[in-house]
Amino acid sequence: MKVFSRLLPVLVLISTIILLSGCSPKTVPPYTAIGNMPEGTALDPGFREGRITEDFGPMGEGFGPVQEGLDATGQHMGDLAFAADQQSDAYKRQHGRSSVEMLPIYFDFDQSAIRRDQLPAMEHNAAYLRDNPAAHVRIEGNTDERGTNEYNLALGERRAMIARTYFLQYGIEEHRIRTVSYGEERPLFTGQTEEDYAFNRRADFVLE
Template identity: 45%
Template sequence: MKIMKAKDIILTALLGSALLLGGGCAKKAVDAPGVNADGTPMTGGTDIDYPAAEGSPYSETSLGAEGTLDDTGIPVGNGARGNLSLNDEGGEKSREYKLEHGRSSVGLSPVYFSFDQAGIRPDMIDRMENNALFLKQTPDSNVVIEGNSDERGTKEYNLALGQRRAQNALEYLVNLGVENTRMRAISYGEEHPLFPEQDEFSYAQNRRVDFILE
């Protein structure tokens, strides 16, 4: 009986050792680096290049076929973000739209000014006359005349310059027969540039008065 008990003890010890070794291997597999407990790969978060979501401003679809920008910083190519009909608070209008309309309402045209000047230029007279005609044909509408400047000069000076430009445009429209009570002049100075680049083209586009229907 003593010999049988010893054999039993030896077999039990060997079986216990095998179970312990098997359990250790299983634990090592679970804790292997880069693998979750359920066997799925772990995501590190620093070296993973997640693709942009469809329709994201940074996806290839929204940046265009080449994902390039034009010289004003607006995406070009098929599906470019600049081709979308977005307002200036929520996105960017196309470069072509901004060149033609500025921020003016449809039917009205922006008026541009010479450097450090607030007078209506001779080449802007046709635009002012067309704006006056449009406003007289839409007598139920009011208009906000927004004065802007380029970024050169102090903010205070540019704010005052934008106000003079807007006020001169308002008075010009009054002389063309538009009721003063339908219009108000405000200034943004340099704060709302339409073209943010620091070059002569952008400066010329930002020295502007827009006409916004209310």
């Protein structure tokens, strides 16, 4: 019993040495400076090297990388791509100068009546306004370049007003709707083909 008591500390020491020898030392990466950040400026833990790395799911469940790249100015690359896309002809044909939530409508030459094939776009716009009661809209009437400036301003106004009437009949409050006519002054396409003219005969819907 006395021999065991004397050997116990030795056994504990040997066991500790064996355990420690099996652990590899931690490697500490060298410090890397991140630009010339002012003292006292804390890095947001949600950002690492210009990328968003936290994505909170519903009710705080789960985290996943969003990884939206930023350019040298700190703008989101997705925002820049969207801005560039807005300048493409395909985007202009689909959205005109309307807000992204809204759709433009197109008119026949020298006409202000809403065409039957444009009714789904009007229903979409009216439904958005109904579902977002705080939203206000500016309806912009446009024409192609044929005809006098004065005539086209009047025609653009008629086009905006008939869209306004549609919204009122749908139940959208009058104070939420504003109209303006640009006539031929703001062509979306500057060519003189029938296709260019067709896309310039338009009413845009801009949320305010």
